[in-house]
Amino acid sequence: MKKVLxxxxxxxxxxxxxxQRVLKFVKYLPEFGWKPIVLTVKDGDFPARDESLLKEVxxxxxxxRTDIFEPYDLYRKLTGKSKTTAVDVNNIDGGSKSRLSDKLAEFIRxxxxxxxxxIGWKKHAVREGKNVIDAERPDIIFSSSPPYTCALIxxxxxxxxxxxxxxxxxxxSDFRDAWTDYLTTPNRWFLPKKIDRKYERTTLDIADTVTIVASGMKDDFERKYPEVSAKTDFALLRNGFDSDDYKHTTVSDAKNDKFTIVYTGSMYGKRNPYYLLDTIxxxxxxxxxxxxxxxxIFVGRLGSEIIDHINNSPLKDSIEIVSYVPHSVSIDYLMKADAMLLLIDxxxxxxxxxxxxxxxxxxxxALTGKPVxxxxxxxEARDLLIETKAGVITPHHKPDALKENYLKLYNGFFENNTAILPASDKKAIEAYERKLLTKKLAEIFDKILKN
Structure with missing residues (x-):
């Protein structure tokens, strides 16, 4: 069996x-002739931990697993945050830093x-990676970013x-998010920005193939580095879902007492429910x-500014905040929702x-018939929902359209009128099964080796 590091x-x-992306690749790659060997961290300062996922490996x-120097404890101390504060939610929120300590910490970062x-992982990972290469002689290397340090390693x-x-x-080199000048990119001054862009450009130049989750990433790379990108082998490899993740739960015939919209994931910065809540x-x-x-029901980690907004909302009593839960439990919430909320920044x-x-x-x-x-x-998010016929879509700054779409679902719920629900295209949705996407990744590996 061929090996991939x-x-x-x-x-x-x-x-x-x-x-989820890498975990599912690791799960399914052996079915397509590839043995995965994983290089990761021993004690990462993860925004969230889910011990239950270890069972899926x-x-x-x-x-x-190697050591890593994580700077976030120092970051928290400098900004007065508690040790349990999730960095991606309350520390790096793209512009709400008003205190001097926050500004200083962001400048250092x-x-x-x-x-x-x-970046404090690079030295340890490279050392262990060399040992793995010498012992296992993998046929190919696969990295997933962010963090973009993985590309440098x-x-x-x-x-x-x-x-x-x-x-x-x-x-x-796999990208789940774009690199420089993106939503989560620190506001760097010219010298560190130049270094960062050099790393990005070199990655495109040296990687044999660059896999991306959204076609817009290719456009972004081409805009910044047209000459290098013209020679880069890009491959679109979407994210997906694993039908195994839904097998522990069932579609219930029981109806909710209230019209219930569920959101799972983090909310912070520009990804917030203000427009929705204020309009409703x-x-x-x-x-x-x-x-x-x-x-x-908001399931996940919320930024402090979002919690403040909820606490001051006229809908406060209609909002339930559920802190981070195991992945299987978040699926349970989706299965019981009357609609699933998607917020695009x-x-x-x-x-x-x-x-x-x-x-x-x-x-x-696909299982419940309930819409996004x-x-x-x-x-691309809007295009995907149109392709799969699974969504009710409202643009930003169109409160009348938002009211109309919400009322259609709200009234239909109490009138037991399922005819107003979009009829999702299950065949189109099945194309995004993690197993099928992993097969595509294996085909990319095989193609590279043949060339």
Whole structure:
């Protein structure tokens, strides 16, 4: 069986959306002739932990865990945050830093941690990666970013293997998010920004294939580095859902007492429910919606500013906040929802945002027939919902359209009128099964080796 060395910071017991892509590749690659060998961290400062995901790692997969220097404890102390504060939710929220300590901490992060705060893993990972290469002689290297440090680790290991063994070591660099000048990119001054962009450009230049979850990423790379991108082998490999994740639950005939919309995942910064909640509050004021008959369940980690908004909302009593739960439990919430809320950030990069969340929504929708209630502008998320016929889509800044779409579902719920629900295209949704997507990845590996 051919071997692939997989380099990923996010791996069980890490929780959150970042872990699912690599975990499912590891799960299914052996079925397509590839033995995964995982290089990850020993004690990562993950935004969320989900010990239950360890059970999904096949017992015969070798997982190499190394030390890492994590700067976030220092970051929290400097900004006065508690040790349990999730960094991605309350520390790096893209512009709400008003205190001097927050600004200083952000300056340090943007200046010295390039390409990201996981750079303290590189030395340890490269050392262990060389040992793995010498012992296992993998046929290919696969890295998943962010963190983009994974790309730097892979780049160095590729060079090491080629120099020592005198033959090409193919490297597939996978991107779940765009790199520089993106939503989550620190606001760097010119020198660290130049270094970061050099890393990004070199990755495109050296990687044998670059896999991306959204086609807009290719457009972004081509805009920034047209000459290099013209020679880069890009492959679109979407996120997806694993039907195995839904087998522990069933579709219930029991109806909710209240019209219930569920959101799973993190909310912070521009990804917030303000527009939705404020608009629905107007429907309550107008007497078109009874706030005692509606419910919003937000499952995941919320930024402090979002919690403040909820606490001051007229709909406060209709909102349930559930802190981070194991992945299987989050699926349970989706299966019981009357609609699943998708919020696409309003940003210049919104068109390329296509999170793993929407695919898990689609997996639930195919089973329950319940829609994705999306607030999204033009872009790949909207296109996906149109393709699968699984969504009710409202653009930003269109409160009348939002009211109309919400009332249609709200009234239909109490009238038992399922005819108003979109009839999702199950065949189109099945194309995003994780197993099928892993088969595509294996085909990419095989193609590289043949060339």
């Amino acid at each position: 997989i380099i990923s910071y996010y791996f069980p017991p890490s929780g959150g959306p970042g872990v 096949p017992v015969d997969v070798d997982v190499h 943007a200046t010295f941690f390039i390409p990201d705060a996981r 892979s780049m160095e290991l590729k060079k090491y293997a080629e120099k020592k063994y005198g033959k090409p070591m193919p490297w597939v 509050a107007e429907l309550v004021t107008d007497g078109k919606v009874d706030k005692n008959k509606i419910k919003f 309003e940003d210049k990069y919104s068109k390329m945002i296509l999170s793993g969340k929407v695919f898990e929504y689609l997996g639930a929708s 209630f999306a607030i999204a502008g033009e872009g």
